[in-house]
Amino acid sequence: MSKFQRFLLKRLAISVLLTVVAVSVIFVVLRLLPGSPFEALVTSGNLNQEQIDEIRAMYGLDQSIWKQYVNYLGSLLTFQFGYSILRSQPVWDVLEPRLINSLILLVPALVTTAVLSSVLGMYAGWNRGSRLEKASIVSTTLLRSTPVFITAIFFIIVFAYNLEIVPALGMRSIRATPDGYLETFVSLDFLHHYLLPFTVAVLYYSGDFLLLARNGVVEKRGSEFLKLHRAKGLSEMEQLARAGRNSMLPILTYFTLRLGMIFQGLILLEVVFSWPGIGRELVLAIQQQDYPLVQAAVFIMALAVIIANLAADVLYAYFDPTVSTSGGGSA
Amino acid sequence: MTLLNVENLKVTYATDDEPVHAVNDVSFSIDEGVNYGLAGESGSGKSTVAEALLGLLPGNGTVESGTIEFNGTDLTSLSAAERRDILWEDIAYIPQSAMDSLDPVMSTGDQISQAIHTHRNVSDTKARDRVRELFEIVGLDPDRIDDYPHEFSGGMRQRVTIAMALALEPDLIIADEPTTGLDVIVQDKIIDKILEIQERMDSSLLLITHEIGVIAETCDDLSILYGGKVMEQGSVDNVLVNPTNPYTMGLKNSFPEIEENEDPVTIPGSPPNLNGEPTACVFEDRCPFATEECGESHPDLVDLPNRNHRSACHRVKEAAQLRRDADDPATWNIPDDVDEGSDRGEVILETDGLEKHYEQSQPLLDKVRGEDPDYVKAVDGVSLSVRRSEVLGVAGESGCGKSTLGETMALLEDPTGGEFTFDGEPYEYYQDGNLQEFRRKVQIIFQDPFDSLNPRQTVRKLVGEPLTIHDYRTDEKEQAIVETLEKVGLTPAEKFLDSYPHELSGGQRQRVAVAKALVLDPDFLICDEPASMLDVSLKVNLLNLLRGLADAEDIGIVYISHDLASLTQVSDRLAIMYLGRIIEEGEVDRIAARPEHPYTSSLLSAAPEKDPTADRTRVLLEGEPPDPVDLPSGCAFAPRCPKAEESCWEAEPAIDETGDEDHRAACYFPESEDGPEPSGASAVDEPEFSGSANTDSVGD
Incomplete structure (x- = not known):
């Protein structure tokens, strides 16, 4: 077994362990919440005790907590997320479109901003003290410190209500009745709705990447190896590329971690734009104590973060030759 | 023919307060195929000169005036792009700190071929072949060209930068403190390598260092810089044997040497403040010989008659007298009260x-199996x-x-x-x-x-x-x-x-x-x-x-x-x-004069000497210390020892194998039981460098 394989195996094992811990925590926390999913039905007085017991038995909630836990783990392993209590629909049928909606908004936004702001940040760091650097820092700090829903509302006011360029809410116009993802996403109407939330998401993520890239390059700028590169006769831009390559690792880590967190959606953004994403769905499900839905959603989110972490480790080992893949060696 | 001619070079650094005048009217010229040394303490402006030559001054540094003529063209008048073309093609650079001057995320071979690709239109395979060739020249394993810098030791990294400097066979190599931070043995090897290669390539070398000993051994001409001024320049033999400038005398006296019985004499005080252009002699406030005249103007460089030697001192005519006085610590106002420390107390x-x-x-599995780490x-x-x-x-x-x-x-x-x-x-x-x-x-x-x-x-x-x-x-x-x-x-x-x-x-x-x-x-x-x-x-x-x-x-x-x-x-x-063991121990004088262990004698011989006329036998130790985890049986030094025999591999010698109470060594074949010239013989045995010009020793 090569060193790298062993490293990968170790990481995988850790990831599996983390996943088990995460799903167990979800399970316990949900049961600790006061009340139950049927509280609302009971208080409305429409159901008698017998009917409630029947429903509870149907969902397996009358069994001992241990049995519930074992069933839960078993179902997760086979990716059976069960039946949503409130929506009376299989959980996956509820989650899947919401997840896709979130991803289609946030993944392109994240990739765009990671590339653009990193390049801009590197350029700004290289030209330290320039007007571009100062302006970029001020504007991204402003964007970072303003809550995303404020920015979003501001954009809605300007572009949707005042200029009336784009619609303010939703993913498709109310009259549209698309069938399937292809029809939903490949249309001018969708693009029209997409522009505003996409722009806000890009701006929201931009600050971190820009500052990371800028700081990395500023730190590397005076280093000896760049001096040697310069002495070799490399042009400004070639030197900047080397400085950028050397400061890429923190950006890479941050990108993969952010990518994992995208599966949680951007709750505030989704709420403001009425974007039918997974974040909004989760908030609703928690409010209504829809156990199966919350469990499944949180499981997917945790899994995404853990997988992203794993990816970050592997990419790190690939991009940084000085990272020892033997894991904790003393060399 | 003159290759590089620097004329009245003036460099300033802009700061928040006043500009710093780092280099003031420095002139020198380097002929083709000549080794030129620039010496001085830190803050003397020697690195700034190198950076100005290469066009690598940091953003706040500017060449105020003066010309840098290289092969007939004035470098200061060229555009940035034209300058880049000259860099590496004609002037290569060996940087100061080998430890961090290589790009950590780029393989060493790629970094060298990058230099080749930047200036020559060659195919990848050709560039790689050239890199392999270069690795061989500098004594590195050509199969390691895809290794990253962190996989090499400090000395090997410096070899990589040397290989890089040679890539395009430049006319001039500027080496800025190429050995600072390396230990004596590695330093000696690197210097030896630079000289050997430079002889073969017939290029010129500008060596910048604060170690006078290194210059004395390698260079033909030198300039001594202080406070951004040339204090003394000329051929190494003249300047270092018969210095005419008080600063050179002080610098030379403070360079410690092993076989010297007197304590080295220091120059008291610290380098001058360069916030303004010097009005007085820059060395005036540290110079014991300063007169009123010295406070009025900085002396011009004066040609000494009949030899390649110039000195900037108002009292250059009295040089012989000053030289005698400079050897006495009292001249420099240093109390000479160091007693011989013979009355040592209890342990x-x-x-x-x-x-x-x-x-x-160790891996978890081995731990579970209970294997010894x-x-x-x-x-x-x-x-x-x-x-x-x-x-x-x-x-x-x-x-x-x-x-x-x-x-x-x-x-x-x-x-x-x-x-x-x-x-x-x-x-x-x-x-x-x-x-x-x-x-x-x-x-x-x-x-x-x-x-x-x-x-x-x-x-x-x-x-x-x-x-x-x-x-x-x-x-x-x-x-x-x-x-x-x-x-x-x-x-x-x-x-x-x-x-x-x-x-x-x-x-x-x-x-x-x-x-x-x-x-x-x-x-x-x-x-x-x-x-x-x-x-x-x-x-x-x-x-x-x-x-x-x-x-x-x-x-x-x-x-x-x-x-x-x-x-x-x-x-x-x-x-x-x-390698974790004491292999020789004893009174300083005995060890310095008659080392017993071959390792000690190679350490002693690796230290450079400041007297250019002295000829020193280089004992170049082969290889690097072995892996401390997996030590060879027997004497740990045996794999590198020129005198190792069977018995050395079998059992490890104890510290008191040789010698007495005052001086003992862990060696079966101490130098004292050897022929009259043990080190010379061992140098010839050395396979990696045998045949190079530096191993032929002139016995003492």
């Missing part, structure tokens, strides 16, 4: 078979004793475990075996709740005076802090601080109390670090390369200070360094360390 610290083994991490034997059975008023020097290459030995002696690392006695009490006594007492009595001074002082504390706080920690002399704190500062030569102490570290010069900072250690009146001092970052004159200052402390304060000192020359100056006894 204060003693170790017997001291061990520090580090366990290597591998150990790195950093310190492996060291027996030493240090008396009061005695300075024990510990010498060895980097990686030999000397720093770990220091830390273990200071109990910063727990010993894993062996006996340790301090002040009559064993290790267990101190471990058993008396560590605080030990920490007060034993102080350690670390390598770097720039990092070891908290930049946000004043000198008063820095020096007073140990007092508070140990609740020692707290009622007379101020007095204790002042006394200690004066003891280390920071007088008047009141002037320094409220300064912050950044307001002090390097030498003053190191003195504050020493004061911090001394304020608790320790009985024992461990110094781990305290002078390795300092200029020669500051280094000598510190050595004299420590020597004086040992004599006057009755404390025992362990001085750890790879620099044998300064060790022989400061120590009473010397211990040579190799």
Whole structure:
């Protein structure tokens, strides 16, 4: 077994362990919440005790907590997320479109901003003290410190209500009745709705990447190896590329971690734009104590973060030759 | 023919206050195929000259005036793009710190072929072939061209940068302190390599260094810089043998050498403030021979009749007289009261078979199986004793475990075996709740005076802090601080109390670090390369200070360094360390004059000499120290030893294999039982470098 394989195996094992811990925590926390999913039905007085017991038995909630836990783990392993209590629909049928909606908004936004702001940040760091650097820092700090829903509302006011360029809410116009993802996403109407939330998401993520890239390059700028590169006769831009390559690792880590967190959606953004994403769905499900839905959603989110972490480790080992893949060696 | 001609070069750095005049009217010229040396202390502007030549000045640096003519074209008049074309194609550069001058995320081979691709339109395979060829030339394994910088040791990385400099066979190679930070043996090898290659390629070399010895051995001509001015220039033989400038005399006298009996003489004071253009002679305030005239103008360079030698001194006509005076420490206002340190007190610290083994991490599976982990034997059975008023020097290459030995002696690392006695009490006594007492009595001074002082504390706080920690002399704190500062030569102490570290010069900072250690009146001092970052004159200052402390304060000192020359100056006894073991130990004079162990003699022979007429036999040790985890059986030095025989591989020689009480060595075949010229013979045996011009020795 090569060193790298062993490293990968170790990481995988850790990831599996983390996943088990995460799903167990979800399970316990949900049961600790006061009340139950049927509280609302009971208080409305429409159901008698017998009917409630029947429903509870149907969902397996009358069994001992241990049995519930074992069933839960078993179902997760086979990716059976069960039946949503409130929506009376299989959980996956509820989650899947919401997840896709979130991803289609946030993944392109994240990739765009990671590339653009990193390049801009590197350029700004290289030209330290320039007007571009100062302006970029001020504007991204402003964007970072303003809550995303404020920015979003501001954009809605300007572009949707005042200029009336784009619609303010939703993913498709109310009259549209698309069938399937292809029809939903490949249309001018969708693009029209997409522009505003996409722009806000890009701006929201931009600050971190820009500052990371800028700081990395500023730190590397005076280093000896760049001096040697310069002495070799490399042009400004070639030197900047080397400085950028050397400061890429923190950006890479941050990108993969952010990518994992995208599966949680951007709750505030989704709420403001009425974007039918997974974040909004989760908030609703928690409010209504829809156990199966919350469990499944949180499981997917945790899994995404853990997988992203794993990816970050592997990419790190690939991009940084000085990272020892033997894991904790003393060399 | 003249290759490079620098005429009245003036460089300034813009700062928030006044501009710094780093280089003032420097002129020199380098002929084709000549080795040229630029020498001077830090702050003399020598690196700035190199950066100006290469066009690598940092953003705030500008060439104010002057011309840099290279092959007939004035470099200063070229556009940025035209300049880039000349870089590397015609002028290559060997940078200062090999450790961090290679791009860490690019394989070494790629970095070299990048230089080739930038200037030549060649195919990838051709470039790679060239890289393999270059690796071979500089003595690296051509199969390692895809390895990354961190997989090479410091000396090997410097070889990579040399290979890079050779890639396009430039006319001029500028080497900026190419060996600083490397230990003597590696330094010697690198210098040897540069010379050998440069001879083959017939290019010129501009060598910038503060080590006069290195220039004396390698260069034909040199300029001595001080305060951005050329103080003296000419052929190495003339300038270094018969210096006519007081600064050159001082610099030469402060360069420590092994076979010198007198203490080196330092230049007191610190480099000049360059905030304005110099009006007086830049060396005036440190020069013992300064007259009124010196305060009025900086002298011009004057040609000395009938030889290649120029000097900038108003009193150049009296040079012979000045030379005689300069050898006397009293001239430089240095009290010459160092007694011979013969009255050593009782033994204060003693170790017997001291061990520090580090366990290597092992895979979980092996741990479960109960397999024994591998150990790195950093310190492996060291027996030493240090008396009061005695300075024990510990010498060895980097990686030999000397720093770990220091830390273990200071109990910063727990010993894993062996006996340790301090002040009559064993290790267990101190471990058993008396560590605080030990920490007060034993102080350690670390390598770097720039990092070891908290930049946000004043000198008063820095020096007073140990007092508070140990609740020692707290009622007379101020007095204790002042006394200690004066003891280390920071007088008047009141002037320094409220300064912050950044307001002090390097030498003053190191003195504050020493004061911090001394304020608790320790009985024992461990110094781990305290002078390795300092200029020669500051280094000598510190050595004299420590020597004086040992004599006057009755404390025992362990001085750890790879620099044998300064060790022989400061120590009473010397211990040579190799791979965690002491392989030779004894009185300094005996070891310096007649080393027994072949490793010691190669260490001694690796130190450069400042006299260009002296011919030195190079003993170039083959390879690098073996992996400390997987040591060969028998003598650890056997794989690199030119004299190793069967028996060396079979059993390890004990420290008292050879010699007597005052001088013992762990060797079966000590040098003293050999023919009259052991080192010369071993140099010829050396396979890697045999046949090169440097191994033919002129016997003494």
